[in-house]
Amino acid sequence: MTARPGREAIIYLGPALVLALLVVLAPLAFVLYTSLFANGSFSLEAYQSLWESALFRRSLATTFEISAMGAALSLLLGYPVALHLSRLNPRARAFCMILVLVPFWTSILVKSYAFTVLLGKQGIVNASLSVIFGTEIQIPMLLNRVGVMVGMTNYLIPFVVFPVLASLLAIDRSVYRAVEIMGAKPPTVFWKVTLPLSMPGVASALISTFVMSTGFFVIPALLGGRKDVMLANLVDFYTRETLDWNMAAAIGVILLAIVTLIAGTAMQIQKMRGHARGV
């Protein structure tokens, strides 16, 4: 589209921009400000006490651990679904897509509730296992890492399926025909052709699920235990329980820095790759 003066664009964009400035930018500036100013004077005290706080360091480590595990598990579970979808005809794909889209649009609280019913000590999973094996089985799956992982992967799998599916659908069919004519066995085709060619989708799935996980709040709070406190839960704790806004804001800034750093680096790498390929 040809370039038209920016003045006209401003008329269209105006209301959305005003909202963004007043209700996004200003609040984010408030977070930064609150983290740096305690009682009206500048100080780095909040950051310093965070650095010394064992609670903070532990939950920082937990956040990375859970995010990495969640992203990796979601990829493992989501990839077969994307592969299955990519091989269907458009009609069947639209139908199976619903199976991915329904959970995608389902409230996180509905899922959390469902998992408390499914995974509890007397939950459906344990009860079924007890019946199958004929003995009382009570595997603890709630308020621990297992619960968090179940909740997270269930939430994240759709975010893996979409980009990986896009990558798989972009693979030229003639490549498959060529390797089959040459006599490649199906597993070889997968490892040597399908997987390498879907790497762009895999990479963006891993990055986006990891970044999303770092800010998770509801799932660790409802399905996790004391050892699964993530940074977001700590923000909530400082804001609402100890009313230490200074600390809460500092954690917020750190969380934002982590996310920006990862997303920024990923974007830079993508751009460099694009240039290398001459795209």
Place this chain on the structure above:
Amino acid sequence: MDDTLQNDKLARRWRLFGLVLAVLVYAYLVAPSLIVIPISFGGAGGDLSFPPKTYSLHLYEELFTTATWMQPVLQSLKIASIVCVLVTAVSVPAAYAMVRYEFPGKRLVTILMMSPVLVPVIVLALGMYLYFSRLGSTGTTVALVLGHAVYVIPFVVVTIGAGVRQLDPAIEFAATMMGASRRTLFLRVVLPQLVPSVIAGALFAFLISFDEVVIAWFLSSAQTTTLPVRMYSSIHWGVSPVIAAVSTLLTVLSFFVCLVSVALQPSASRGTARANLSMTADPQVAPT
């Protein structure tokens, strides 16, 4: 010959393996949404076993007659409706401008407008909490509406932007040539063509606001509690069986929105605005 036969067998087995894996994951994805349905129809006399021994509408009756549940339901309906109208009105022109115009600082504007999906919600929610506290308006419905509105805008702008991208610019050019003013062009030429994506965008806005919990958790007070916040506290402090009924209704709502979104956006590879936004860290509004 023998070799190809063996290859065929291997191929079949390999495909079956893939299918089984995919089916298991599909089941895992859908299970939580489905399990709440039978539970919601049990519950007579505190019976929460699965499958329920007897079926009744007991939990629904309790939901619709308990004020501490109905108030949040109505509050969420109210907020989501206002957000839906407000955000749609703001996003249609914004999406149009983002697609059709080039101007200095466009990248910055894009980043600013898309930032609610790039920034962790908890940070945004904390910021809003601090900000509205300073203005003395935490806990008000206005704060909740504004908070949800900016959170929802990126999803709606991307959804409608995808619709704008599919319009033929030649039609707009022809209308301008024939003397249509900017307003006529937008209201009578652009808008009518955008109806499907505007409906999709409005629905997403409603559902995302209706389901949003983190911002509401920080901004709402006892008088303005939304349904997700009520559910959150209820799961946190001991599960009330009424949640099963609420969950079932929410699942039906999600299913409906999902069907509409599939119908209005037929390209499967496009996924939905929500996924597109999160799958590229690149804030460009360009998922086609």
